[in-house]
Amino acid sequence: xxxxxxxxxxxxxxxxxxxxxxxxxxxxxxxxxxxxxxxxxxxxxxxxxxxxxxxxxxxxxxxxxxxxxxxxxxxxxxxxxxxxxxxxxxxxxxxxxxxxxxxxxxxxxxxxxxxxxxxxxxxxxxxxxxxxxxxxxxxxxxxxxxxxxxxxxxxxxxxxxxxxxxxxxxxxxxxxxxxxxxxxxxxxxxxxxxxxxxxxxxxxxxxxxxxxxxxxxxxxxxxxxxxxxxxxxxxxxxxxxxxxxxxxxxxxxxxxxxxxxxxxxxxxxxxxxxxxxxxxxxxxxxxxxxxxxxxxxxxxxxxxxxxxxxxxxxxxxxxxxxxxxxxxxxxxxxxxxxxxxxxxxxxxxxxxxxxxxxxxxxxxxxxxxxxxxxxxxxxxxxxxxxxxxxxxxxxxxxxxxxxxxxxxxxxxxxxxxxxxxxxxxxxxxxxxxxxxxxxxxxxxxxxxxxx
Ligand SMILES: Cc1cc2nc3c(=O)[nH]c(=O)nc-3n(C[C@H](O)[C@H](O)[C@H](O)COP(=O)(O)OP(=O)(O)OC[C@H]3O[C@@H](n4cnc5c(N)ncnc54)[C@H](O)[C@@H]3O)c2cc1C
Numbered sequence: 001x002x003x004x005x006x007x008x009x010x011x012x013x014x015x016x017x018x019x020x021x022x023x024x025x026x027x028x029x030x031x032x033x034x035x036x037x038x039x040x041x042x043x044x045x046x047x048x049x050x051x052x053x054x055x056x057x058x059x060x061x062x063x064x065x066x067x068x069x070x071x072x073x074x075x076x077x078x079x080x081x082x083x084x085x086x087x088x089x090x091x092x093x094x095x096x097x098x099x100x101x102x103x104x105x106x107x108x109x110x111x112x113x114x115x116x117x118x119x120x121x122x123x124x125x126x127x128x129x130x131x132x133x134x135x136x137x138x139x140x141x142x143x144x145x146x147x148x149x150x151x152x153x154x155x156x157x158x159x160x161x162x163x164x165x166x167x168x169x170x171x172x173x174x175x176x177x178x179x180x181x182x183x184x185x186x187x188x189x190x191x192x193x194x195x196x197x198x199x200x201x202x203x204x205x206x207x208x209x210x211x212x213x214x215x216x217x218x219x220x221x222x223x224x225x226x227x228x229x230x231x232x233x234x235x236x237x238x239x240x241x242x243x244x245x246x247x248x249x250x251x252x253x254x255x256x257x258x259x260x261x262x263x264x265x266x267x268x269x270x271x272x273x274x275x276x277x278x279x280x281x282x283x284x285x286x287x288x289x290x291x292x293x294x295x296x297x298x299x300x301x302x303x304x305x306x307x308x309x310x311x312x313x314x315x316x317x318x319x320x321x322x323x324x325x326x327x328x329x330x331x332x333x334x335x336x337x338x339x340x341x342x343x344x345x346x347x348x349x350x351x352x353x354x355x356x357x358x359x360x361x362x363x364x365x366x367x368x369x370x371x372x373x374x375x376x377x378x379x380x381x382x383x384x385x386x387x388x389x390x391x392x393x394x395x396x397x398x399x400x401x402x403x404x405x406x407x408x409x410x411x412x413x414x415x416x417x418x419x420x421x422x423x424x425x426x427x428x429x430x431x432x433x434x435x436x437x438x439x440x441x442x443x444x445x446x447x448x449x450x451x
Contacts, residue, residue: 005442006092006435007191010428011036013084013371014196016044017063017414018406018421020070022194025425027075031432034188035070036079036098041145043067044198045407048128050228050236052414053278054309060231064144071146079186081151087193087375091401092435096188102181104152105138110176112148114140116168124156126233130223131241133233138168143231152177191435192401192428195375195385196421197368199407202257202265202361210256210329210358216242217336218329218356221275228282238286240355247290247354250283251338252276253326254296257361265361267382270411272359273300277310279357280319292319293351295326295340303413322349329356362411375402384410395424403427 008031012019015037023033035042047067049059070076079098086097105116120136128141137156140148158165159179169177201220204213211218217240219227226232227239240247254276258269273296280292299321301307313319326340335352342349364383372379376399378386385404388396395403405421406412412420 004093005438006431007189008032008432008435009188009190010034010192010194011084011094011096011188011190012194012196014044014198014365014406014408015039015042015070015078015080016196016198016406016417017046017066018196018198018408018417019044019194020066021418021421022196022405022425022428023070023076024066024073025422026428027073029429029432030075031429032075032077034077034079034096034098034190036082036084038081038083039141040081040103040149040151041067041141041147042070042078042080043146045222046414047142047144048222048225048229050225050230050232051278051282053274054303054305056278056282058230060144060229067144067146078147080147082186084371085374089189091431092191094190094193094401096190096193098186098188100184100186101151102154102183103149104154104157104177104179104181105150106176106178106181107147107149109174110149110172111174112140112150113173114150115171115173116177117150119167119171121165121167122156122158124153128226129233130226131219132223132239133226192403192431193375194403194405194421194424194428195371195377195397195408196404196406196424197365197371197408199362199411200365202263202363204256204358204360206263207256207358207360209327210253210356211331215329215331215336215356217247217354218358220358220360221272221279224279224357228279228286236286238283238290238355245354246287248287249291249351249353250280250293250355250357251336251351251353252280252292252294252357252359253329253338254294254359255325255361256358258359259297260361263361265363265382267361268300268411269359269362270300271362271413274303274306274309274413276357276359277301277313277319281313281317284317284319292317293338293353294319294321295324295338296321297325298323303415324349362407364408368408375399377402377404384408395420395427401431 082100122137126133126135230236324341403424405424
């Protein structure tokens with residue numbers, strides 16, 4: 001039995017769809033949540049998606065109600081642009097140190113009017129939008145950002161570089177710009193922790209046969225999502241990065257890195273078959289006279305309505321599926337040439353494409369191993385968080401009171417992520433229910449001892 005009253009409050013690290021779902025489940029049950037994300041706004045990777053398989057729901061339309069609810073919930077303390085740097089204590093009483101990075105904007109004063117971004121003279125490639133997107137040195141991740149407050153990227157700010165500019169400060173109508181702002185440390189006490197730090201994509205630079213990320217018009221899946229997205233850099237038009245022309249032949253390459261023991265990733269990234277079918281389908285919906293090719297090893301479409309979705313891509317949208325591995329991608333005469341083998345017909349295939357989209361492997365978010373070490377958790381050989389036991393305890397860790405959810409445990413789609421996040425939240429709420437009697441028991445014991 002616990003000897004002091006446990007704290008019925010939760011820290012959630014990562015505010016992607018997993019972290020947000022867990023936060024809402026717990027907050028709606030009446031408990032406080034501290035939700036931390038290292039990015040300036042919430043939503044994680046789902047905020048970058050255009051439409052989601054297998055329903056082709058607009059991702060932003062199903063995500064926004066949740067980001068808005070998270071942003072306004074009285075039981076959720078949102079701590080973005082921040083990282084957890086130390087956790088001590090134990091289940092029922094963890095002490096947490098959070099480092100908040102300087103946004104150089106006083107968010108309590110800022111109204112989110114966007115004037116600073118409009119007038120900032122410095123434009124750089126946007127990490128969120130991919131190669132075709134540009135952002136200013138002072139920016140929000142997207143127009144729908146929650147919180148809708150900008151951060152100033154010190155490394156690209158003309159004032160920090162050369163000592164003059166301060167255009168944002170001059171034009172801010174409420175005086176929210178603060179070039180002197182420093183990092184702050186926030187200390188919190190919580191009874192449980194949920195880790196939901198998600199995934200990255202394997203860097204194209206590491207993929208030699210696909211041109212080391214240096215061949216123009218070879219992009220990854222998330223960059224293609226932004227091209228498809230109405231709020232993306234091309235307002236939903238599929239255009240190729242090198243010259244802004246509409247690509248008439250697009251090659252999609254599955255298993256770019258996944259299922260490749262030589263690269264150290266023998267595992268299947270599980271969702272690429274589905275999102276590649278979605279990409280090819282959405283491309284055809286936008287470019288009716290275009291041709292989409294998919295190179296695949298085999299199609300893994302295990303999920304409700306998933307197989308039907310892939311069939312639809314083949315039959316209705318006439319996507320050409322080529323069973324085989326791509327051996328080389330290179331630039332020739334303004335085209336991206338893809339060499340591969342069609343293993344069904346046993347023929348060499350060459351496609352001179354306008355655009356190539358690589359379904360690169362899902363890998364753990366950068367910093368996962370360090371975070372695991374700090375929290376006293378384990379990671380597997382690929383760097384994903386390890387659950388106690390995949391079959392029966394899929395969200396629990398060896399450290400009591402710390403739970404896992406989402407793609408940080410391994411590749412997964414949104415429905416599985418959401419289900420897992422609700423599972424982790426349920427584990428926390430079940431502990432809180434068990435702890436409800438502890439305060440009374442401690443009081444009774446104290447009385448008995450006093451007699
Ligand atoms: C190209 C592509 C298309 C896809 N399309 C679909 C689709 O159509 N349908 C579908 O079901 N799935 C799709 N997915 C999968 C979907 O993106 C994931 O299932 C989902 O985003 C996983 O959510 P998550 O919250 O676990 O992780 P993430 O979305 O990665 O969120 C993790 C969050 O944690 C934060 N974070 C990370 N580390 C830290 C830290 N140390 N401290 C604080 N915060 C941290 C990150 O900033 C991020 O906000 C697609 C994936 C890709 C790559």
